[in-house]
């Protein structure tokens with residue numbers, strides 16, 4: 135039989151793997167919808183808690199539904215001692231995403247419903263996971279500074295509490311609102327690499343902790359969630375706004391990618407980056423001197439890249455480009471950027487998993503073997 139080489143779609147580009155009613159990404163028009171609501175509307179009117187409920191349950195909550203969901207999140211904020219111990223043992227040695235991956239995975243030991251695959255149990259576990267990730271991230275930041283674990287405060291919102299557990303004091307309302315908006319913007323983004331790997335893990339009917347842990351592992355890479363840190367590092371390397379054009383020109387001449395630009399789906403301005411842009415415009419007047427400098431660099435890089443690669447090749451600013459100056463303004467250390475992305479994306483991962491399990495099919499693609507066959511086994515002493 136002649137072995138005909140099949141069409142291979144590297145990176146699964148352009149392949150549909152499932153149907154979903156959670157999120158629509160329109161890469162041509164530059165639009166993003168959570169359950170039919172545009173990201174601009176959600177960012178303006180919703181909180182993280184409400185956006186998380188929306189993607190998980192498929193509708194905007196009533197006041198009592200939101201307060202029950204909020205109570206479920208609050209109930210799971212405290213971290214067990216052994217998880218704090220794991221974080222302590224890894225801080226300073228491991229990447230913060232590795233800490234998050236390990237600590238969240240360890241949280242499953244506490245959850246009596248791990249193996250309960252009913253949708254109701256998975257929704258309950260989702261709330262615990264969303265809450266635990268935020269507390270792990272905050273505690274990692276806290277212990278990185280050599281400080282002690284801060285117990286959660288049930289009077290505070292999700293974003294406020296994350297900052298409280300990180301810094302040990304109640305955040306200002308403008309800081310908490312900035313983090314809340316950033317988290318809302320990252321809640322969900324259809325079947326990207328991390329959501330897909332969440333679904334691959336879950337499609338074996340493994341549990342939701344394993345699935346989300348796979349998502350965290352995948353988000354770490356600089357081609358995905360890790361681009362936010364890379365992009366801020368680049369701004370620091372540029373140093374002064376007047377150095378922006380030189381820096382970017384020589385990076386492009388050296389065939390380097392400029393982190394925070396380009397997207398597999400958006401071939402126009404990422405709508406989430408547009409929302410961030412509005413906040414940066416405000417911060418360029420009210421931010422710290424460091425932040426104002428970073429914003430000047432960011433805006434010059436943005437203009438230049440749009441002229442050079444945006445209009446001609448569809449490589450536009452993405453969600454990761456503008457995160458840095460905003461997080462610096464809130465006082466979030468660079469090593470926590472991607473973990474906070476994970477804390478924000480947890481509702482999306484869980485929602486996709488739960489939706490996919492309703493009509494589960496084991497993910498099992500094929501690969502085309504291009505090696506030898508029927509080779510003769512060579513004994514050790516004859517090799």
Ligand SMILES: CC(C)(COP(=O)(O)OP(=O)(O)OC[C@H]1O[C@@H](n2cnc3c(N)ncnc32)[C@H](O)[C@@H]1OP(=O)(O)O)[C@@H](O)C(=O)NCCC(=O)NCCS
Pocket residue numbers: 356357358359361390391392393394395396397398449452453454
């Ligand atoms: C996100 C990303 C992986 C998606 O791109 P993709 O669909 O896989 O496209 P490719 O990486 O194959 O790039 C296609 C072309 O555009 C160029 N390109 C893509 N992103 C670029 C960037 N940020 N800076 C400079 N050139 C870029 C590539 O060099 C390539 O050029 P070539 O055809 O001359 O070789 C890519 O744009 C990228 O690496 N961006 C930087 C990382 C980043 O910001 N990630 C966060 C995404 S939300």
